[in-house]
Amino acid sequence: MKRAEGSKAADLWTRVRDYVIGVYNELKKVYWPDRRTLVAYTAVVLVTVAVVCVLLWLFDNAISFLLELLFKAVG
Incomplete structure (x- = not known):
């Protein structure tokens, strides 16, 4: 056993x-990228994340504004 x-x-x-x-x-x-490529890719990711965050913030504010108008008109 x-x-x-x-x-x-x-x-x-x-x-x-x-x-x-x-x-x-x-x-x-x-394949490990060199430092220059790594910094460039990191910058692309950070800029993309920032742009998406701004777009989501704008969309959220627009929806909030429209809902406030709707609730004021109904209520």
């Missing part, structure tokens, strides 16, 4: 080791 449990544990550690080795090998294949 203990032998079976020991082999299960060894099998688990073998699978974990193989997984970590596979992850390491895949990470060596990844």
